Amino acid sequence: MRVTDHAPHRRDVRRWQRRLADEREEAEVYRSLADRRTGEEREILLGLAEAEERHAAHWKNLLGDRIGPERRGDLRMRLLVLLARRFGSVFVLALAQRAESRSVYDIDADATRAMAADERIHAEVVRGLAARGRARVSGSFRAAVFGANDGLVSNLALVLGVTGGGVTTSAVLLTGLAGLLSGALSMGAGEYISVRSQRELLAASRxxxxxxxxxxxxxxxxxxxxxxxxxxxxxxxxxxxxxxxxxxxxxxxxxxxxxxxxxHEVVGSGVHAALSSFCFFASGAAIPVLPFLFGLHGSAAVVVAVVLVGCALMLTGATAGVLSGAAPLSRAMRQLAIGLGAAAATYLLGLAFGAAVG
Structure with missing residues (x-):
């Protein structure tokens, strides 16, 4: 820690105040999560909260009588506190894991080496807690993400393909609705068989x-x-x-x-996974059909469908990135590129087929 004989610079005081506010917010996140849990997980979260309060005391001691009015942490930490109070889910733990991994104490001259080490260990503790939650929701979450993504991409590709072929708006709408229903049923049935088969294989090895x-x-x-x-x-x-x-x-x-x-691996319920897959595929597949359902046609309907699907693809990619502990933006852009690339290829095939038939 840096030691000086003179009064600290105003810039340093503001930084210490920010650090103090952030540590208080982090402690509140863990206490809010602990309120929604019992047993060992609750004790672990309360232990993390106590550690963050110990770090807050460090900044409070540095500030002395310059502590000033109580401040709020940065926007991300305040949002995390709100989510922890309302939900307390594995999603919040995944966000907390990313927050711990962004610690700046390694380069902050006024933070002790022990504090920097603490933050690294906290990230691993939260990673372990998040892994428990990921294991509990892995089967249903996989079905939900894959179902929504498949619905978005496959039905957008189908709608753009027939649109490129020059069919009427009513034919596009009928094709999109048929693709929604058939795809959702196929996804649900396939997910049920997949999970049931995996559980039977695990049971045979037990x-x-x-x-x-x-x-x-x-x-x-x-x-x-x-x-x-x-x-x-x-x-x-x-x-x-x-x-x-x-x-x-x-x-x-x-x-x-x-x-x-x-x-043995936790794979979840076959029925639950099938229902999740069916519902999320249907919800994803409905999005590219909406512009045609509300009366748009031609290029306007295509543009609106592509924009809506693009936003949904980025949302599913970012959500999967957060839950897996990865950067959400890169996962969102990857999902967008793959989905729109597949749809564009189908649209070009539809144009070529329509020109050949015409």
Whole structure:
């Protein structure tokens, strides 16, 4: 930390006041999230809040009698506090993770090295908490994002393709609605089958609990229990140790973080994923049809459809970026480029087909 014998510059005082306000806002974020949770997650979030309050005390001590009236943190932190109070979801944790990763304490001469290290560790703690939430919503979220994106791109491509072919507005509208319904049903059915199949594969790989009942009857001098553990990927020594422990306990084995039952992937409900996929595909596919549904036609309808779909593609891309801990803008632009590129290719094919037929 920088130490001076003279009064700090006004610029430094303002910076300290901003740091103090931001730390107070961060502490409020974690306390608001803790209010919506119980058990271990609540304790972890309260621990993070206490750490942020400790950092706030550092800036408060630097300011001394120059602390001034209580200030608000920057706009992003204030928005995060509002979201934490209202929702407390994995989305808020993902935003908090990004906020922690943007810490400037590494380059702030008035922040201690311990504070900079704390912020790095806080980012990892929040990453761990967010990972728990991502695991809980992974199946439904994947279906929702893929469903909405597929609906937007496929139906925009379909609508632009037939528009380029020179068909009437009523034919475009009928084609778009048919594409919406058929695509939503196909997505929902495919997602249900996919998730159900994945769950069945995982169930087939899960150890049979009934097999433990025969453990007391095994020949302790020549048993194959160690082979079971070796087949699961353990070394010969570790497998023998686990087998001996199982024999001594008479077939009971404590559940641990490394037990096979705890390690299987969380894939979610097949019905829930199918419904999410159906609804989000339908909502995405409806957007390029809206201009034609409200009476627009020709170039005006095409332009409005492209603009609406472009905004929706950027929104889904940014949302996926935030939840995955990535930069939302780059994910939004990637989603926009891919979606509009596919639609443009279909439109050009429609123009070529229409010219050839004509």
């Amino acid at each position: 150890p049979d609990r009934a097999a433990r009942a025969v453990v007391p009857h095994l020949d302790v001098d020549a048993n194959e229990l160690a082979l079971v553990y070796r087949a699961r990927g353990m070394s010969a020594e570790e497998a023998k140790r686990r087998a001996d422990a199982m024999l001594r306990s008479g077939g009971t084995e404590p559940r641990t973080a490394e037990s096979e039952e705890d390690g």
